[in-house]
Amino acid sequence: MNFDTLNLSKSMRRLLLLLLILPMALLVMGIYGGLMQAFFRAGIVTSDPFVGGEYYRGLTLHGVINALVFTTFFAVAFGHAVVSKSLNMALNERWAWISGILMIVGTVMTALTIFAGVADVLYTFYPPLQANVFFYVGLVLVVVGSWIAFFTWIPPYLKWRKENPDKKTPLAVVGIFATFIVWFIASIAVAVEILVLIIPWVLGWVDGINAMLARTLFWMFGHPLVYFWLLPVYVMYYTMMPRLAGGKLYSDTAGRLVFFMFIIFSIPVGTHHQFMDPGISGEWKLIQAFFTFMVALPSLITAFTLAASLEYAGKQRGGKGLFGWMFKLPYFDSNRWLFAYFITGLFLFIFGGISGIINASYQMNAIVHNTAWLPGHFHMTVAGPVILGMLGMSLYMVAKLTGKKIRMKKMVTAVPYIYSVGLLMMSWGLMRGGLQGMPRRTNTGLTYSNPDSALYRADWQLFTDVVVVGAVIMFVAMVIFFAAFFLTLAYRKAEAPSLSFGWTESVHESSGPIRWLHNFRPWVITAVVLIAITYAPVIYDVTTTGYSTSPRFGPESPSPRLNPSPQSEQVVPPEVRSEEDLDSRAEQLPLDFE
Amino acid sequence: MDKSEGLALGLSGALLLIFFAAIMYASTARGIDVPKCITDPDPFERGQLIEHAEDRYELQMIARMWSFQPGSIEIPVGSELEIYLRATDIIHGFKIEGTNVNMMAVPGSINYQRLRFNEPGTYPLVCHEYCGVGHHNMRGEIVVTES
């Protein structure tokens, strides 16, 4: 009877539960941190004893836990489940456990350094700001652990291919492999940043670090990271949502094309985070801006395919006319509660995507770069579709894996709607404030939104206040979710544990494998070539154009830590230049602005 | 791939191409661009405003924990300001509100932007990259005076 034991042993089930429940417990802290940030920024609180009173410590925790740890653990657990279920093959359990343990040890290590107050560097840890060495070691362990998980999926996949020469690889497996191929290639960059540049410098083996090079390697990883968050959720959208909605996927081929496009276009775009940086030529920035537009294409295809799938579902359910189908979808059906997590995420992603294209628009980035607009934008991506899909799927998997009945189902169904209302308010506040110059990553409560400060900005107050209202609503939704999640776990099991996903069928589907959408190799090779072409000049620029490297700094003082270099006090007399000399500068920039 | 799908794909591609063409137009015909890579200026040790001509100023701006140096400058309306930006400790941000000037100050490289101030007024500039415990205090201003 137990089909399930065929591919999911007891020990594997335990591992998956660990990988899903542990980060959920951490996320409680991360979400609490988010609420506090909103309070801090509006000046409602000025100290939070939970994280040692510090705004920037809380923000580090929020970024690391929510964006790096939770998402990586989820992707690994989901990947284990999808690969073993849909290929119906057992994974190498020993290595799966080794991977899980590495990730847990790494997370604990990094979290301890943050709590100990020796890593107030935010989740981007830009040198020359320096954290305790274990902060970086912990991150590397998490990354290496996730690589090992990926490696355990390759042998079963190759075996399956051999045994099924005429079958298409299941779409979900294509999606998960695309996710982890992007992740693997991209995280090599951050591994190099940490192992080659940062750790020797933190330990004092070398005196200086090239800040621009480190930053460039970080973003070579940091942008593909966002697709690593997004793609597991795309897997759910393509392979589960249409069926939940009562229909079919509009096109299986489109899904495959989308995942393959992400492999080639996810990485050669990271420099769009550095449009405003020195030391990189404009042409290279422009090329990466171009590829950033290319990587928007698979998401636009996805928008079309999913809308078409939902239309199909709505019509199956009796929807009439051009828009009638929209009103027939199971928005509030608590038997299909997972649908609510998907549809709200998709809706939020419309705004996340539009604001993302604005950010990507090269010179337009000057208006929004590093203002509060940015967190406004990415909460509608990573804290929108990504987190909602991951929360929903975590609850689904945990309930299935333990054989427990989901508690508070009506509330669970309402959570994503409540959360979305709050999120839209918070993002509006952040984005609108950002357009008016309000900076991100800033404890505005002490200065800009403090009426007693000389820096007070009355015109930003409305925005920080709207952010508070939005954040409180989001927080309430999350508290309901956590309550339902842990309550579900607290009850006794109701049935035999068994994990299954309701895979979707397709309306349009090729009968057999399409050759160019069947193998990863050509796409991976293309990706590597594109990365080489787009990144070689950028890396060349940042390694050759700098005038010096940097010693280590802590967040608490403007003097470097250890071996400080004597600052020369020489005053260079101003040199008055002639008109011709002034005009000779090759980079003539616009003088006027509107 | 069926017909509507092909159409959607084509339209999406066309939309993105139009966006990109707009970027190219702004960059080439209008000269609105992002900071370029410059290597010729030597790293200056102190921030200062230099008047080269009546309406041409050069600002050598130092960003450091947690102030801009000079913190406030005054120039007459209509002047052209060339800004060289250098960070002496860690990474800082530099955005002049209400203008297109937005730069990262990264130690080891000098950033550069140039613009003309056609409207009198006070332009706040804010450090928008986290730079340690005093980051939220790091602000400066450019005062453009009526001549």
Ligand code: HEM
């Ligand atoms: C109740 C829910 C949440 C609230 C109220 C919240 C609030 C905030 C606020 C106000 C900021 C801006 C801080 C600043 O720039 O000064 C922020 C930053 C951020 N949030 Fe959230 N957030 C929430 C959930 C999430 C989730 C679920 C994720 C990711 C999965 C997330 C990821 C991030 C990231 C990556 C940053 C940027 C951190 C940085 O700039 O270093 N947040 N959050």
Ligand SMILES: [Cu+2]
């Ligand atoms: Cu990006």
Ligand SMILES: [Cu+2]
């Ligand atoms: Cu700062």
